[in-house]
Amino acid sequence: MEIKVIKDVLEANNYIACKVKEEIAKRQAMMINIIGSPGAGKTSFIVKTIQYLDIKSVVIEGDVTSDIDSRKVAEFGIPVVQVNTGGGCHLNANIIDLALQELSSSAENAIIFVENVGNLICPASFDIGEDFKVAVSSLPEGHDKPYKYPAVFEKARATVLNKIDLKRHVEFDRDSFYEGVKTLNPDGYIFEVSSLLGDGIKEWIQWLKQQFMRKLNH
């Protein structure tokens, strides 16, 4: 009984996700679904990326409650919409559909960064109409995250290892992390960055621009 309902919810979600994908294609935009634990540094990563990026960008901030992250983004003059799930542990396509209407023409010819609710589990199961997912994990969380929360790392086109500025202060087995990600996702890309200092952001940006150009040329 329970399983049947979950299936219906997923089906309804996927239907709206298709609608969102069409809308994004029509707008000549690309949407990235950014997933990570609470405190992985998703917001700082998004802001640092947009600061280095010479492509128009907008942000959809997902949270259970509060507008802390969207205020942080707005401080940098970046167009942003906050969406709150009111207790829900992931974003769904419906809320993104509404956010796109709100963003209107600012989300045309642009990269749309969606920061999902801080959670390594549930967001992996819900397509929100994105072009691809990016997993954000941070050094202080430990190298075992791909083994313990495989779904996100398996589905992400790129994994970002954030907060590498802390490498001398926390224990982290880099080889084990890479092996975990690569076993789940042999074709996935891994970028090591410090959103605080900007280390590694340029390599990530270069790859991101390629993804955008490739989409527009198809």
Next chain:
Amino acid sequence: MEIKVIKDVLEANNYIACKVKEEIAKRQAMMINIIGSPGAGKTSFIVKTIQYLDIKSVVIEGDVTSDIDSRKVAEFGIPVVQVNTGGGCHLNANIIDLALQELSSSAENAIIFVENVGNLICPASFDIGEDFKVAVSSLPEGHDKPYKYPAVFEKARATVLNKIDLKRHVEFDRDSFYEGVKTLNPDGYIFEVSSLLGDGIKEWIQWLKQQFMRKLNH
């Protein structure tokens, strides 16, 4: 329709949680439901606590998949049962009921530490039959967690701020964190610890022993 089913799931869970509570009382035990983000340091915190504690202790390790944490606990000679949700984002009372049967007499006259799935959202909504919840948050996650994920901090009898050994290396507004927790939960206790170095563990242990004695004397 969806809301109705969620209510049924919660009701069914609460019925089993009552059964678990009775079973724990019969065993003269106390059960703690430990909730925090992936990588907050829940396992290290549990191990360090048990190392300092002169009360019999057992652990139930909850994870989506893998037995990484239970192997870590077992290395210290602590009785442990691993429970995997297979994708589920929180523990429920039913799985705890089964784990207690597995632990059998080792969970008598003891403190039972349950490490919930790494997730700051969903575990807060499910009573697993615990005596109380403990929220674990860590310095590198940032001081805004109580504002963004209020339910866990609101419901926890104690909040543990972990990884304070990193205080010179990460930005963290301690006053803002305290205000966040205290606003949600004026009677809640806050303990600052380093599970790595042992700082603050003794104050936490003292409080924990009081909770245990108080329960047994009632």
